[in-house]
Amino acid sequence: MNILRRIDLNLLVTLHALLIEKHVSRAALRLHKSQPAVSHALANLREIFDDPLLVRRAGKLERTARASELLQPLTEALDQLGALIEQPAFEPAQAKHAFRLAMSDYGAGVILPGLARLLRGQAPGIDLEIVQGSRTSMLASVHEGTADLAFGVFPQDLPDELRTHALFTERFACAADKDTLPKSGRLNRKQWLARPHVLVAMQSSENNEIENALSREGVSRRVALSLPHWGVAGRLMANTDLVLTAARRTFDLFLEEPRLQVFTPPFPITPFDFTMVWHSRRESDPAHNWLRQTIVTTLGDQGSGPCSS
Structure with missing residues (x-):
């Protein structure tokens, strides 16, 4: 309880952005704050947790072991708080939201042309950031909360907390x-x-x-x-x-x-199934639900069954 007396929700939100971005300037942009304000918050967080949280290795910041342990429970806690506070309704035409999607250039070629056209017409305030990596790293990014969705060919024996939907079968x-x-x-x-x-x-x-x-x-x-x-x-x-x-x-x-x-x-x-993966903690997020259903609709729902596990 001593730590709780020294920390507020804004600091936790800042910590989450820092742990995801691993970069003070990018975290500041994500939070719409100044870089000095985020640097000051990082100094406070290091004192509160008695840990450097981010350390410089090979010219870039990396999470410490303590910071890596914090990321997933912090992501889940903030998602749950958001679900309590935010209105459940999602209006795409008025929404301002950013999603990070993990996919290869193959996935980008299949998904993005139709999705981008739909977003510009129906949800112009929705921004997308596309990141690329191996299958293992894309799954890890969804698990850690650094990506909202991952797309690709993944093993069938995924952890229980990850949800999947087969978008289409490829030959x-x-x-x-x-x-x-x-x-x-x-x-x-x-x-x-x-x-x-x-x-x-x-x-x-x-x-x-x-x-x-x-x-x-x-x-x-x-x-x-x-x-x-x-x-x-x-x-x-x-x-x-x-x-x-x-x-x-x-x-x-x-x-x-x-x-x-x-x-x-x-x-x-x-043949293989091209699959969409997300974390179960996002299932109560109306914006996330809307994006998943939109992607399924854009691709003509060539998978089987509803957009769920």
């Missing part, structure tokens, strides 16, 4: 320079395995559906080029013998290279 396709392909316009299994391959992934070691399919077949491929960017992938394959195997929508979104031919993989690869 795979291959692409290569059309001049390097047989008259059939595709590669058979032997030809496909003999080619060098391109892998687009945030982490080359990250498990993916293609490697799992190859493992089931008892074969392997040579990944000659691994990179985290879709934008250049199409141009890399033109005038080479490289082959890319990826989600079918990828070729419509990013690979507008006239030299490329898209064809069906020469072996079965299990």
